[in-house]
Amino acid sequence: MNVFQLVQDRFKQALAKIEGAENASAPLARSTRPEFGEYQFNGAMGLAKLLKQNPRQIATQIVELVEMDDIAESLDIAGPGFINVKLKPQWLAAQIETALSDERLSVEKESAQTVVVDLSAPNLAKEMHVGHLRSTIIGDAVANVIDFLGHNVIRQNHMGDWGTQFGMLIAHLQDKLQASEVATTALSDLEDFYRQAKIRFDEEDGFADRARAYVVKLQGGDAECKKLWQQFIDVSILHSEQVYKKLNVNLKHEDIMGESAYNPMLADVVADLKQQGIVVKDQGAQVVFLPELANKDGEPAVYIVEKSGGGFLYSTTDLAAMKYRSFELNADRIIIFTDARQAFHFKQAEIVGRKGGLIKESTTYEHGPFGMMLGKDGKPFKTRTGGTVKLVELLDEAVERAEKLLAERESGLSADEQKEIARKVGIGAIKYADLSKNRTTDYIFNWDTMLSFEGDTAPYLQYAYTRIKSIFRKAGLDANNFNATVIIEADQEKALAVKLLQFVEAINGVSANLTPHLLCSYLYELSSLFMTFYEACPMLKDGIPEETKNSRLALSLLVANTLQKGLDLLGIETMEKM
Numbered sequence: 010m011n012v013f014q015l016v017q018d019r020f021k022q023a024l025a026k027i028e029g030a031e032n033a034s035a036p037l038a039r040s041t042r043p044e045f046g047e048y049q050f051n052g053a054m055g056l057a058k059l060l061k062q063n064p065r066q067i068a069t070q071i072v073e074l075v076e077m078d079d080i081a082e083s084l085d086i087a088g089p090g091f092i093n094v095k096l097k098p099q100w101l102a103a104q105i106e107t108a109l110s111d112e113r114l115s116v117e118k119e120s121a122q123t124v125v126v127d128l129s130a131p132n133l134a135k136e137m138h139v140g141h142l143r144s145t146i147i148g149d150a151v152a153n154v155i156d157f158l159g160h161n162v163i164r165q166n167h168m169g170d171w172g173t174q175f176g177m178l179i180a181h182l183q184d185k186l187q188a189s190e191v192a193t194t195a196l197s198d199l200e201d202f203y204r205q206a207k208i209r210f211d212e213e214d215g216f217a218d219r220a221r222a223y224v225v226k227l228q229g230g231d232a233e234c235k236k237l238w239q240q241f242i243d244v245s246i247l248h249s250e251q252v253y254k255k256l257n258v259n260l261k262h263e264d265i266m267g268e269s270a271y272n273p274m275l276a277d278v279v280a281d282l283k284q285q286g287i288v289v290k291d292q293g294a295q296v297v298f299l300p301e302l303a304n305k306d307g308e309p310a311v312y313i314v315e316k317s318g319g320g321f322l323y324s325t326t327d328l329a330a331m332k333y334r335s336f337e338l339n340a341d342r343i344i345i346f347t348d349a350r351q352a353f354h355f356k357q358a359e360i361v362g363r364k365g366g367l368i369k370e371s372t373t374y375e376h377g378p379f380g381m382m383l384g385k386d387g388k389p390f391k392t393r394t395g396g397t398v399k400l401v402e403l404l405d406e407a408v409e410r411a412e413k414l415l416a417e418r419e420s421g422l423s424a425d426e427q428k429e430i431a432r433k434v435g436i437g438a439i440k441y442a443d444l445s446k447n448r449t450t451d452y453i454f455n456w457d458t459m460l461s462f463e464g465d466t467a468p469y470l471q472y473a474y475t476r477i478k479s480i481f482r483k484a485g486l487d488a489n490n491f492n493a494t495v496i497i498e499a500d501q502e503k504a505l506a507v508k509l510l511q512f513v514e515a516i517n518g519v520s521a522n523l524t525p526h527l528l529c530s531y532l533y534e535l536s537s538l539f540m541t542f543y544e545a546c547p548m549l550k551d552g553i554p555e556e557t558k559n560s561r562l563a564l565s566l567l568v569a570n571t572l573q574k575g576l577d578l579l580g581i582e583t584m585e586k587m
């Protein structure tokens with residue numbers, strides 16, 4: 010049940026009955042003030058212009074024609090011709106009852122598309138750092154939502170497991186193994202390992218040449234090099250999988266489709282482009298010129314697909330990935346999450362791919378760029394000494410901080426329970442602080458605000474959830490098995506009911522715009538409305554009639570279910586007690 014859609018459809022049907030308005034647009038908006046009702050139809054003014062009539066007259070005509078008796082208690086014309094729709098409390102009540110008895114909370118499945126989501130994609134030469142947090146959790150949340158909407162989601166972890174840096178890394182690893190170290194210890198600190206290899210590459214005689222020779226060997230499929238490379242990859246993947254587990258993201262080993270997997274397809278992709286006649290040789294390299302992306306001096310953008318002297322690049326790999334996803338995986342949508350600095354790269358890739366026939370016309374290619382995580386000083390997030398912050402350490406710190414905060418409260422919970430709750434609160438706080446910001450902007454990382462139990466935070470939402478669960482425990486009722494006749498009387502009840510039914514609008518927004526923050530703000534607004542309702546509409550107080558109590562409990566329970574589902578889609582866990 011999508012109330013917005015339903016109301017809009019009714020207006021569309023009304024317009025269809027007006028001569029000349031059959032295909033007119035039907036702009037609908039949420040009302041900004043509850044006294045005006047819940048929705049506002051804004052189409053009369055535009056239509057008046059089109060039909061050269063008085064807008065209020067048109068509005069009157071629409072009100073007469075629109076069939077809304079079953080769902081609306083009043084339709085009022087305001088100002089120049091706005092139509093305010095006030096929904097019927099009885100109708101809302103019935104929708105709440107239906108949603109409460111439905112696991113999917115009345116969210117219907119859409120007709121299934123195949124959606125490839127490219128997310129996380131750390132570079133295996135290095136340990137995951139905060140820069141990979143955003144791609145991982147934003148991608149995961151969006152993938153969860155699209156999956157919940159009924160689509161076939163294929164997660165692709167496009168790990169950076171290939172490229173010239175592996176030459177120096179495997180050369181260094183080979184020396185370490187010869188000095189009888191085992192791979193797991195040698196690679197226990199990837200940052201450190203990378204640094205050592207880089208110093209040797211820059212300073213040690215002959216090492217750089219050896220590294221370069223290894224790159225060529227590796228690309229050519231040399232068994233010895235491949236074996237060294239594989240050890241590197243295995244250890245490195247274990248590191249990221251540890252992070253995924255801590256982060257509670259839904260990424261599995263079989264979702265890994267790293268850059269190396271495309272190596273055998275690269276030559277074909279370049280051949281495809283040559284066949285289309287769009288590749289030219291430029292300073293020894295094979296490139297595609299893109300006049301549609303010219304700079305301000307009118308020079309076309311250049312997309313390199315093969316380096317001078319041979320060898321393919323990141324950009325070639327993305328074309329191969331595009332072809333594979335569109336033609337082999339049959340994707341209707343390809344969605345890629347990386348930081349905003351790669352926006353131009355993906356814009357170019359799409360144009361090259363479309364010209365070169367590497368993507369079906371029916372496949373969309375969507376890049377979800379995101380801004381940076383900044384420190385308190387507004388500069389890129391770093392350790393105190395200016396190093397990159399390892400993701401694992403950041404997550405562990407979050408849990409520790411949550412533990413301390415929770416220990417200050419009288420909860421009556423056992424130490425084990427406390428620990429588990431602290432884990433959910435700490436990790437939830439980090440994730441929510443990130444997901445709730447508009448994806449495209451930079452944001453300042455702040456421990457104190459994200460861990461606060463007040464305001465737009467995960468702990469606040471988790472707390473609202475446990476509060477409802479504790480009301481049920483107090484009332485001696487089984488929250489997993491409760492339904493009641495809903496009666497909507499108080500304004501706070503109505504406002505809450507309307508918000509509850511807007512869940513589907515929020516998640517549709519996430520899927521369409523790749524913006525988890527829409528779901529976050531929805532959940533926050535829902536919790537705030539619940540708190541207001543809770544103050545104004547007591548449930549367990551003496552003297553409350555049984556029907557009123559049960560109705561309010563039902564509303565509360567749907568709030569809890571919606572919070573749990575919403576947080577779950579965001580990859581954030583809830584708990585029964587806190």
Ligand SMILES: NC(=[NH2+])NCCC[C@H](N)C(=O)O
Binds near residue numbers: 168347
């Ligand atoms: N298809 C892609 N290029 N996906 C994203 C890869 C991100 C890359 N490994 C990075 O860390 O920047």
